[in-house]
Amino acid sequence: MKASFLVLLISLAVVQVAAQRVNRFKDTQTIDAYFRLKPNREHPLILAHRGGPGSTDTENSITTFEKTAKKLPDAIIEMDVRLTRDSGYVLLHDPTLDRESDAKGAVAEWTLADLKKVRLKTLAGELTTQQVPTFTDILNWNKNRYMLALDVKPGTDPLQVMKVVEKHQAVHSVFVICYSIAEAQRVRDQYPTLWLAVGVNSMPDLEHFEKTPLASSGRLIALTPQRLQPTAFYERLHKLNIPCSVGTYGVGQLDEKPMAEAVSGYRELLRQGGDIITTDRPVAVAALF
Numbered sequence: 001m002k003a004s005f006l007v008l009l010i011s012l013a014v015v016q017v018a019a020q021r022v023n024r025f026k027d028t029q030t031i032d033a034y035f036r037l038k039p040n041r042e043h044p045l046i047l048a049h050r051g052g053p054g055s056t057d058t059e060n061s062i063t064t065f066e067k068t069a070k071k072l073p074d075a076i077i078e079m080d081v082r083l084t085r086d087s088g089y090v091l092l093h094d095p096t097l098d099r100e101s102d103a104k105g106a107v108a109e110w111t112l113a114d115l116k117k118v119r120l121k122t123l124a125g126e127l128t129t130q131q132v133p134t135f136t137d138i139l140n141w142n143k144n145r146y147m148l149a150l151d152v153k154p155g156t157d158p159l160q161v162m163k164v165v166e167k168h169q170a171v172h173s174v175f176v177i178c179y180s181i182a183e184a185q186r187v188r189d190q191y192p193t194l195w196l197a198v199g200v201n202s203m204p205d206l207e208h209f210e211k212t213p214l215a216s217s218g219r220l221i222a223l224t225p226q227r228l229q230p231t232a233f234y235e236r237l238h239k240l241n242i243p244c245s246v247g248t249y250g251v252g253q254l255d256e257k258p259m260a261e262a263v264s265g266y267r268e269l270l271r272q273g274g275d276i277i278t279t280d281r282p283v284a285v286a287a288l289f
């Protein structure tokens with residue numbers, strides 16, 4: 001009897017924890033605390049590039065997002081948002097369907113209904129039964145449980161994408177990656193409390209950025225170069241209360257090296273001033289800290 005009661009209590013606790021995860025990012029205070037700069041940070045935030053797929057996984061898919069989120073519930077899940085011919089939104093990194101699916105041609109030439117018939121391929125090129133997810137699918141799946149990074153691709157208006165986010169009451173569980181200071185300012189003007197990410201690529205670039213109204217607007221993430229910068233570079237961004245993201249994916253970068261060779265490099269990013277590591281292998285990198 002006691003054992004059964006204990007099992008029931010544990011089950012209820014698990015259900016309660018799961019329920020608490022929904023709408024975890026429910027307000028400005030919660031997301032601000034999530035990105036708040038921490039002196040002497042011991043653990044960087046981990047951003048799962050395209051969801052963090054392995055070779056047998058699909059990128060930009062609910063299946064991969066779920067897999068990563070279960071192992072790293074505090075990770076940021078990054079995704080690529082593109083516009084369809086009929087003004088819908090889907091997730092796909094490339095401007096064409098060729099590499100990532102069993103279809104061909106520009107995403108912008110397909111309707112949302114036709115894209116639902118397309119099936120995704122893994123990174124290794126194996127065909128799956130997974131559909132190209134719509135952006136609405138993702139917001140319905142997330143339910144404000146995890147932090148989402150929206151890489152709104154060129155040709156897709158971030159302000160229109162944010163209308164979809166607002167409709168799903170998900171403004172506090174996303175941030176938008178902007179491709180220029182001008183674009184970031186345009187989004188900031190409409191969404192004063194939204195977190196935005198913008199590239200700051202060198203010391204001269206930083207000096208220019210510091211003079212813009214955007215730099216002092218708050219709730220910004222700096223997308224810094226993959227090549228490690230001097231400590232002063234990160235310190236100046238931190239003085240503006242801006243956390244720094246460093247990417248480790250791509251040819252010749254840390255993610256392409258055997259982990260035994262790359263460990264010191266990942267840890268040096270944190271010591272130098274990186275607050276967020278954007279990586280193709282989020283689970284393995286998170287285990288280093």
